[in-house]
Amino acid sequence: MEGKGWSRREFAGAASLLALALGLPSAAVYLDGLDDADAPSDRQRAIMREVADMVIPDTETPGAGAAGVGDFVLLALAHGLEGARAALAPDAVSTTIRPHLRRDGSLDHARWLESTLDRAVGGDWPSKPAERKLEALATIDAQAFGPEAGAHPWRMVKGLILTGYYTSEIGGSRELAYEPLPGRYDPAVPVAPDTRAYSNEWNGVEFG
Amino acid sequence: MAQDFDFDAIVVGSGITGGWSAKQLTEAGLKVLVLERGPDIPHQSGYKTEMKAPWDMPFRGEGDEELYEREYAVQRLNRHFTEFTQDHFVNDKDNPYQTGEGSDFNWFRSYNLGGRSLTWGRQSYRWSDYDFDANRRDGHGTDWPIRYADIAPWYDLVEEFVGISGSMEGLPQLPDGKFQPPMALNAVEQAVRERIMGRWPERRLMVGRTANLTEAKEGRAKCQYRSICQRGCSFGAYFSTQSSTLPAARATGNLTLVTDAVVEKVDYDPATKRVTGVRWIDKAAGRRRSATARMVFLNAGSFNSVHLMLNSASEVMPTGLANSSGVLGTHIMDHPSTLSVAALMPGFEAVTTFGNRPTGTVIARYRNLDEMDGEGHTRGYSYQGGALQSAWVRGKREPGLGADYKNSLRGPGPWRVVLVAFADCMPRASNRITLDPRKVDADGIPQLKIDFAFGAEEHAALAQAKADAAEMMTHAGGQVLMGFDRPGTGGGAIHEMGGARMGHDPATSVLNKWSQAHDVPNLFVTDGAQMSSSACQNPSLTYMALTARACDHAVGLLREGVI
Numbered sequence: 001m002e003g004k005g006w007s008r009r010e011f012a013g014a015a016s017l018l019a020l021a022l023g024l025p026s027a028a029v030y031l032d033g034l035d036d037a038d039a040p041s042d043r044q045r046a047i048m049r050e051v052a053d054m055v056i057p058d059t060e061t062p063g064a065g066a067a068g069v070g071d072f073v074l075l076a077l078a079h080g081l082e083g084a085r086a087a088l089a090p091d092a093v094s095t096t097i098r099p100h101l102r103r104d105g106s107l108d109h110a111r112w113l114e115s116t117l118d119r120a121v122g123g124d125w126p127s128k129p130a131e132r133k134l135e136a137l138a139t140i141d142a143q144a145f146g147p148e149a150g151a152h153p154w155r156m157v158k159g160l161i162l163t164g165y166y167t168s169e170i171g172g173s174r175e176l177a178y179e180p181l182p183g184r185y186d187p188a189v190p191v192a193p194d195t196r197a198y199s200n201e202w203n204g205v206e207f208g
Numbered sequence: 209m210a211q212d213f214d215f216d217a218i219v220v221g222s223g224i225t226g227g228w229s230a231k232q233l234t235e236a237g238l239k240v241l242v243l244e245r246g247p248d249i250p251h252q253s254g255y256k257t258e259m260k261a262p263w264d265m266p267f268r269g270e271g272d273e274e275l276y277e278r279e280y281a282v283q284r285l286n287r288h289f290t291e292f293t294q295d296h297f298v299n300d301k302d303n304p305y306q307t308g309e310g311s312d313f314n315w316f317r318s319y320n321l322g323g324r325s326l327t328w329g330r331q332s333y334r335w336s337d338y339d340f341d342a343n344r345r346d347g348h349g350t351d352w353p354i355r356y357a358d359i360a361p362w363y364d365l366v367e368e369f370v371g372i373s374g375s376m377e378g379l380p381q382l383p384d385g386k387f388q389p390p391m392a393l394n395a396v397e398q399a400v401r402e403r404i405m406g407r408w409p410e411r412r413l414m415v416g417r418t419a420n421l422t423e424a425k426e427g428r429a430k431c432q433y434r435s436i437c438q439r440g441c442s443f444g445a446y447f448s449t450q451s452s453t454l455p456a457a458r459a460t461g462n463l464t465l466v467t468d469a470v471v472e473k474v475d476y477d478p479a480t481k482r483v484t485g486v487r488w489i490d491k492a493a494g495r496r497r498s499a500t501a502r503m504v505f506l507n508a509g510s511f512n513s514v515h516l517m518l519n520s521a522s523e524v525m526p527t528g529l530a531n532s533s534g535v536l537g538t539h540i541m542d543h544p545s546t547l548s549v550a551a552l553m554p555g556f557e558a559v560t561t562f563g564n565r566p567t568g569t570v571i572a573r574y575r576n577l578d579e580m581d582g583e584g585h586t587r588g589y590s591y592q593g594g595a596l597q598s599a600w601v602r603g604k605r606e607p608g609l610g611a612d613y614k615n616s617l618r619g620p621g622p623w624r625v626v627l628v629a630f631a632d633c634m635p636r637a638s639n640r641i642t643l644d645p646r647k648v649d650a651d652g653i654p655q656l657k658i659d660f661a662f663g664a665e666e667h668a669a670l671a672q673a674k675a676d677a678a679e680m681m682t683h684a685g686g687q688v689l690m691g692f693d694r695p696g697t698g699g700g701a702i703h704e705m706g707g708a709r710m711g712h713d714p715a716t717s718v719l720n721k722w723s724q725a726h727d728v729p730n731l732f733v734t735d736g737a738q739m740s741s742s743a744c745q746n747p748s749l750t751y752m753a754l755t756a757r758a759c760d761h762a763v764g765l766l767r768e769g770v771i
Contacts, residue, residue, distance in 0.1 A: 059611050072268070080273040138609055145607035159604040162617075166600045167262035167269060175618065176600065178261065182433040182563035187392040191560050197620045199262075201599055202435055202564060206287070207550075207626055208598030 038078035044110045046126060047117065048073050052161045054137055061175040064165045072164035073157065077109050082163065084109060084156055092151045112153050116140060172199035215241040215464070215501040216766065218486050220471045220516065223323025224748050225735040225755045226507035227453030228366070232759035233505070234462035238766070241499055242457075243469040243488055245508075246319035249296070249326065251450035255440030257292040265291045286316045286702070288327055293438045296320060296327050306644045308659035313542075314699035315511065315658065321467055322449040323509060324702070327438045330419040330446050330567070331592065332372045332749040334363050334383040338577055338588070339743035342632070346586040349539060349635030350711040352740050353721035356383070362753035369456075370447040370752065371425050373567075374417030381588075382572040382745065388422045390415050391431075395559045396595035396623050397569050403684040410574045411680065416567035416592065419447035427455060435564035446566070468492045471516060472653055474504055474731070478524040482730045482771070489651050503730035503762055503771055507755070510540070510736035511641055514707035515656050517733075518643050530708075530725035536718055538640040540658075540706040541633035541742040544666040544695030548629040548677035551686035552622055553595060560597060560620045568594035571627070573744055575672070584668030587632035588744045591677065595625045625686055629673035630701060633742040634665050641707055660698040670695055703747055705736035723758035730771040734758045 034040075040048070049070030056064035064070070077084045087105030088097070096119075100112040117125035120136035128136075144152035165171035172178050176199040197204070216238035219229045226242060233240045248254070262269040271291035276284040283289050283297040298317040307313050318324045337356045343349040360383075367386040375390040393401060393415050401413040420431040428444035428451055437446045444451035457463045468491040475484045475498070485500035506513040514537050520529035528536045573588035575581055582588075598621030603613070639661065643654040674693040681688055698704075711717025714726035723738050725731040734755040736747060743750075765771045 055609050056614050057611055059614055063614070076267070076270075078274075079267070080277070081267065081270050082273075085273070134609070141607055141609055145605075155604070162600060162603050163268065163270065166617075169261070169263040172262060175614070179563075180259070180261065180434065185391060185433045185561070185563035185565045187398075187561055188395040189560050189562050191558050191620065195560065195619050197560075197597070197599060197618065199600070200434075200564070201561075201597070201620075203568075203594070203596040204599030204621065205601055207596055207624065208601050208621055 034075075034078050040074045040078075040110050043126070044114055045070060045074065047114055048110065050126070050133070051113065051117075051137060051157075052164065054134055055158060055161050056165045056171070062170050064161060064171070067165055067168040067170040069161055069164035069168065072168070073160045074110055076160045076164070077157075080106075082156065082159055084160065089151065097153065107153055109153055109157050113157055166199055213501050214485070214499040215239050217241070217503050217505060217762075218243065218499060218501040219505045219507055220486065220513070221245075221323060221507035221509060221735070222321050222449050222454070222465070222467075223318075223507065223509060223735075224325040224328065224449070225751050226323065226505075227325060227449035227457070228752050228755040229505045229507050229734060229759055230457040230463060230465075231453040232756050233763065234457045234460040236759070236763040237460075237462065238763065239462050239464075240457070241464045241466065241501065243471050243486065244321050244323075244465070244467045245470040245491075246298075246321065246323075246467065248467045249321045249440070249450065251440075251444070251454075252442040254321075254450075255442055256295070258436070258439045258442060260292065267291050282314050283316060285314055288329075288438045290438075292436065293327060296438060296440070302650065304647070304649060305655050306647055306657040308657055311659045311661060312697045313658040313660045314697050315704065316699060316702045317509070321465075322454075325448040326440060326450065328448075328748060329702075329746065330437065331570075331746040332367070332370065332374075332417050332419050333570075333745035334385055335359075335743050335745065335750050336381050336383055338381050338573070339741065339745075342587055342741050342743070343635070348586075349741055350709060350713070350716055353710055353712045358721070359750070359753050359757065362757040363749065365756055366749065366752040370419050370452065370749075371421045371423075371428070372417055372419050372749075373422040373431075375414050377412055377414055377572070379412060379572050381574075381577055385417075387417065391418070391420075391422060391565050391567060393569065394561050394565075394595055396553050396556050396625065399556070400553070400595065400625060400684045400686075404571075404680050407683055408574070408680070411571055413569055413571045416570050418567035420566045421445050428452070431566060433563035433565060435566040437566055469497070470651060470653075471508070472519060472651070474506075474516060474520040474529055475500075476520065476522055476525060476529055476728065478522075481728065483529070483728055502766060503732065505759075505762075506731070506733045506737070507735045510705045510707055510739075511656060511658070513733050513735055513737045514641055515643070517708065518641075519653060525727075530718055530727040530731055532727050533715055533717060535637075535709065535716060537642055537707050538637045539635040539709055539740070540639045540641055540660065540704060541635055541739070542660070542698050542704045543630040543633055543701035543742060543744060544662050544670055545628060545630045545701045546670050546674075546692045546695055547690070548591065548627045548670070548674045548693075549681050549691040550624055550626045550689045551681035552689060553625050553681075553684070553686045554622070555685060556623045568592055575669075582669065583672045585631070585665040585672070587634075587665070587669070589629045589631035589669045589673045590744050591627040591629050591673070593625065593627040595623055597621050597623055624689075625681060625684075627677045627681075629670055629677070630744050630746075631666055631669035631673065631695075632744045634663060635706060635709070635741055636663065658698075662695045662698065666695055667693075703736070703742070705739040705742060705747055708733045708737040709740040710738050711740060722761040723754055724761070729765070732758050732762055
């Protein structure tokens with residue numbers, strides 16, 4: 001017991017009891033509330049789920065598909081997280097981007113991705129063999145991070161896939177470590193080959 | 209006491225200084241009314257998101273940017289504004305303000321019980337005579353009527369109650385205090401400290417002095433190293449009104465606290481030349497109320513205390529309460545600040561940390577102390593920052609897909625050191641707040657208008673800070689990634705202060721050395737509005753010390769029957 005405050009153990013117990021009592025769920029992603037113009041099609045949802053899973057696949061922990069990241073990305077795009085609904089700079093608008101701009105100058109990333117993937121395989125991306133699909137996505141990824149890519153739309157989508165995965169329970173507490181109540185600060189801990197980073201190391205998330 | 213009056217004292221605001229006024233005045237036996245404009249946020253039970261993980265939140269902690277653009281256009285620019293903390297910040301749409309032509313100012317606010325004590329950065333530093341003597345020495349602004357010796361015992365008092373962890377460094381420009389044991393530097397910070405000091409002994413990198421407990425205090429547990437303070441801390445491990453001053457004030461039985469009470473006017477009696485009480489809008493009931501008191505403490509936050517004085521103009525004080533000098537609202541300041549350097553620091557790949565330390569590091573001011581070595585500026589800058597490891601977000605900058613890419617983001621990333629400079633802001637008459645004659649808020653109260661710009665001194669200081677930072681990082685073995693030398697938008701440091709400055713002369717200042725209005729002896733302004741210069745370190749501890757000092761003086765005057 002520290003002073004007259006709650007002890008760490010009592011506190012953690014009370015907090016988890018509170019969560020139980022309130023029946024707090026892990027937040028599901030609700031796309032129902034979106035305006036019609038922002039509501040993704042079933043095809044876009046399927047594509048985004050598969051694309052997310054190609055970026056972060058199942059390994060010894062489940063990947064982005066299992067973590068529901070596709071729908072999170074679509075929600076995040078619709079609500080403009082991480083600047084996704086900002087108007088594009090004029091020099092970022094190429095001929096392949098222009099058809100997918102909204103009236104306000106922002107890009108409908110979901111439509112852009114859908115059309116770009118289809119074009120890359122010369123047809124219906126979802127129905128192509130897995131290797132062909134992955135190859136098309138890898139080509140886009142390489143272009144997006146190439147020396148002349150500039151503000152490539154794939155960077156926005158990929159960034160939101162990472163956000164969605166590492167802030168999910170699977171990504172944030174199974175792939176990475178999560179310690180909500182460290183209780184102490186160790187300033188120098190040896191790194192081992194299997195050391196996992198903490199998803200709630202907030203400075204590293206904010207400034208890293 | 210309190211005969212013929214409803215209360216002995218009315219305190220406007222429940223933030224860092226309002227909480228202190230409430231505690232000091234009630235503990236002295238006074239009957240005190242505290243008015244808070246925002247809603248109640250009770251300690252512990254009011255911290256709704258404290259225990260939640262990102263996956264418990266609809267927008268994973270980042271928040272609904274669509275909502276933020278619409279209703280939190282300014283607050284969302286605050287780095288502590290997240291989905292977890294959004295209810296601890298003001299709704300900009302409902303609480304508008306104006307900026308003058310050519311001005312840009314981000315006014316970050318928390319209208320709730322505890323004010324910004326709930327969301328503050330907790331960095332707590334004493335000022336020194338380099339700061340209190342600054343205006344006299346270089347001729348900017350007006351001379352402070354106090355020096356370090358006047359405030360030192362009050363720093364002692366507030367530090368011991370607040371609970372500040374920090375290291376003793378023996379630096380005259382950043383005096384040591386009554387500290388709890390410091391939090392530790394990590395391995396990289398320790399090495400960088402030694403490397404910098406090896407070449408520049410006067411440049412001292414130390415762990416931030418922070419109002420987070422490293423030892424339990426009465427009713428408060430020590431820090432749990434979560435570093436999510438702005439959500440509210442049920443352990444009471446950082447100083448806030450809720451965790452600290454409010455329980456103390458309540459324990460006296462002398463406190464009346466009213467929330468949802470927007471004070472619109474302080475009443476002034478020209479016959480007695482005293483303020484007699486305040487009027488407020490009861491937001492819950494939708495009606496106007498008032499109360500009387502022997503004295504009034506304004507602790508509404510720098511700009512809102514000044515706003516209230518301007519809005520309390522009367523026939524005999526047509527330009528604002530206690531404004532015979534005409535300087536009310538002028539000489540506002542906020543620290544110019546920027547990221548001076550971000551550098552990779554190789555060689556520490558074998559080490560990481562455990563736990564989230566809720567403070568960074570500081571390099572105390574070293575320019576323009578006994579030798580005037582500033583290039584184009586006469587005051588100082590200091591750095592806050594620290595060494596950290598890139599998290600999974602580094603993957604956003606890297607090409608790759610699949611298992612190898614996923615695995616590459618699993619461990620802690622490369623070490624980086626960041627240094628953010630905070631420089632002195634010069635007090636200038638042209639930087640000022642006024643009432644906008646054309647714009648009113650939903651209650652019909654004139655909106656605040658802010659005219660603000662940084663000048664040549666601030667730009668020169670940040671330019672030198674950038675050059676120094678790159679030099680220090682390179683010397684320490686780092687690889688400089690980036691650095692900036694332009695100040696961000698005013699208000700960004702969330703250290704807005706001034707507007708009712710302290711001074712010797714009633715003709716050129718609003719307050720005397722006791723934070724007491726020259727014109728009105730029973731009116732005290734003890735928040736940031738009283739500041740005559742800005743120094744380059746965080747100001748909250750100084751506000752607290754000046755508040756405790758003013759309370760002691762006011763109680764003495766009351767007992768002597770002077771007010």
